[in-house]
Amino acid sequence: MALLRAHHMDRFHKMKEEERRDKPDRKAEIAERRQEKSTFELPLSFQPKLQSKKDQSDKTPQEAGSKSAANSLTPGELLYQTLTPTTIHCRKKGCFTEKFLITNQKLLMLTNLPVHYDGYYTEEDLAGMLQRFGFQHDEETLYIVPQNRLAFAMMPSTDKVQKMLAACRRTPLWLKGCQLRLHVVASGISMALFPFYKSLMKAVQYNVTDQGVKTVYVKNISQSETWRLRAAAAKIGPLQNFLPLLDRVYIEFKDARDADQLGVWYSRLDPAPRYQITRMKMPDNGLALQKRSPEPGLPLDSETGATTSCVVPRGSLSPLWITLKTSPFVFPTICPWFNHPEYLTITGQDDIARACLLDPTCPSVIMMTGLPDRNYNQVDVATLVWPYITQQNMYGMYYHVIVLKLQRRAFVYFSEWDKCREFVSAYLANPPYMQGSRPTLHFLLCHTHPQYSEDLLYTTLMEWSDTPVVQPERLELRLLIAEIFSCTVDVVKQVLEVVTSIAPISSFVPLANRICIEMAESRGVAQVLEQYKNYTPTDIKQCFDWYVYL
Structure with a gap:
């Protein structure tokens, strides 16, 4: 009996020892969870350059108050303190069951990304790692929040989510020396452009009340450009929120007219920036608003492009549109940002x-x-x-x-x-x-x-549009006319996408029956006409809506 008891005791100790070896280190697991819960240190490239107290002491009280409002951090800029992986509702278990396949939970949150500095890694780097699991990269399937070292990726199906989780158990994903951790998001995060902004801010208990008219979305922007844009936006008007992501920014103003002015400011930059801006919602159809008078501390008209009169002619309706030199080529406004002759x-x-x-x-x-x-x-x-x-x-x-x-x-x-x-x-x-x-x-x-010539007519229309021709000399050699049968925002975008894919432009003005396009150089006209001969439209409507001639 004693020998049998000793045998059972030895077997019991061996089982305990195997269980201890198979079980992960509890202390290490607790430490790892604490690390995930802790706020991440904001990289220097994500820290806004705020004005020191010494610099502010040299300002008048009015100027100092304006600077203080411009330099105060918004909830989006404080995201590195308020957003942690635990604030996102993720599944704890059951990702490998058959029931999971019918949940439609295809969104993954990836944590423990490398600390990001300008250009250290790109969205394409992460997307390339995920594509071997069936991930399809576009603007609304991947968002990276580098200050929090996490990202959101939408997979095509729950089946691919399961396969990716299983594959990463065997061979973990690594990016720049950091092992990525995968979590299945249960609810709370939407991936469309504006809903993503609203849901991400809601996760940190900030309620976005704007429906999109006051918010401007920026893409393809570097971190250095992000903070220059932030400074310009703060000069234009009070910011409600400023959310920087990797290569993207959401800028929410307190006044919709300030979102107008950001578009006007952007349209006057020469050369045009590499990044692109889009208003998240077109203003509702209604009476056009009078532009807000500049407040003390805001930039002069020459800095923002606000050179037109604040008086709105009777009967003016919004939305109106200003033109941009780069995609998306037009920007909707709630105020008329063009000249009105007497x-x-x-x-x-x-x-x-x-x-x-x-x-x-x-x-x-x-x-x-x-x-x-x-x-x-x-x-x-x-x-x-x-x-x-x-x-x-x-x-x-x-x-x-x-x-x-x-x-x-x-x-x-x-x-x-x-x-x-x-x-x-x-x-x-x-x-x-x-x-x-x-x-x-x-x-x-x-x-x-x-005016009975296109160049003289174009010059007059550009003056009325508050964008005078910069180089009137030999304008007729740089002017391209695109005949259209219906002028819609989509048609204007289609025409400009084709033209700018061939040669750069200086400006353009859309009329109801044609678009007058000023090319950056005279040879651009010949290049467009030559390549347009071989142009194959991707949409049958493009073939009949317009054609190019001199």
């Missing part, structure tokens, strides 16, 4: 006599504001005035009726005052509607005449 709004028959008193030469140019934002073309506008246009031919259609569709306004040149007066009287007696919108008429009080 005008008199027409509200009744008395304004006809008033216009003659203000301008003894009798104005014969009408500005229309409040045009619809879609579903009309050049012919629809021309039809309103065609009985009163003397030159009822292609010259009349192209140079007497000028429709700036993305600015939602038009200019109509009448050959004589009597025709202009007849049109206004008929309009007041029976105001027409276009797609539910009733345009408002204004007499132009400045002396302007129709």
Whole structure:
């Protein structure tokens, strides 16, 4: 019996010893979890350069207050302190069961990424490691939060998630000497561009109330450019939030008009930056707002591009659009950021006599504001005035009726005052509607005449768009005209994507029936015309919507 008891005791000790060897070190596991729960040290390249107290002491109280507001960190910049892996709701177990396959939980959180410094690793580096497990990389499937050393990756299916987890158990993933840890996100994180921003901030108990109009998304931006952009944005207006990610930034303003001004500032940069900006939501269709007057401490107009008058002509509607030199080529605004020639709004028959008193030469140019934002073309506008246009031919259609569709306004040149007066009287007696919108008429009080060459017309339109031609010399050699049958935001983007893929541009102005594009160099025109011969559209609509000619 004693020998049997000794045998069982030896067997019991051996089993305990094997169990102890197989069981992970509890102390090491606890230490590892504490390390994950602890906040990560923010790399120097992610630390905003705040002004010292000594520097602020040299400022006036008003300037110091403005600087203090600009330099205070937003919740997004404090993410390195508030976001930890434990704040994200992840699955604890059950990832290898059959039930998991029907959960649709395809989002992975990768932690323990290397400490990031500018250019140390890229989004493509991480995406390349995941692609062998079936990962498909695009803008909405991978986000990296380098200050927290974590990333979110959306896999195509739960089946691929299981296979990846099993493979990484056998052979862990390593990036720059760091072993990555994988967690399956159970809920709480959305991967579409704006929902991701909202859900990530919600994870740290910050509620984003903006629906996207006040928020600008920036991509393909380096860390050094990120902080220069942050400084510029803080000068434009008070920041509600500023969230830097790897190669991306979310900038939320307190006032939607400041988001406008960031787009205007960006459009004036020369050369155009490498990064791209997008407003997260187009402003709602409604009355255009008056631009906010600059507050003390904000940059001068020359720094922000805010050179236009703050007065908004009656009947102006938003959204409006300004043009950009690089993709996405247009930026929606809630305020009109272009020049308005001196005008008199027409509200009744008395304004006809008033216009003659203000301008003894009798104005014969009408500005229309409040045009619809879609579903009309050049012919629809021309039809309103065609009985009163003397030159009822292609010259009349192209140079007497000028429709700036993305600015939602038009200019109509009448050959004589009597025709202009007849049109206004008929309009007041029976105001027409276009797609539910009733345009408002204004007499132009400045002396302007129709331009019968594309380069002179382009020069005039660029001045009215508050983006004067920088090099007017030999402009006709650099000007490219793209004839279009319908001017929509998508068509404008398609045309500019094709043109800029061949040669760089300086600027452009979209009309209802054509896009006038100023190439950076005259040889760019020849390059576009030559390569356009062999252009194969990816969409059948591109083939019929436009063609290029000189």
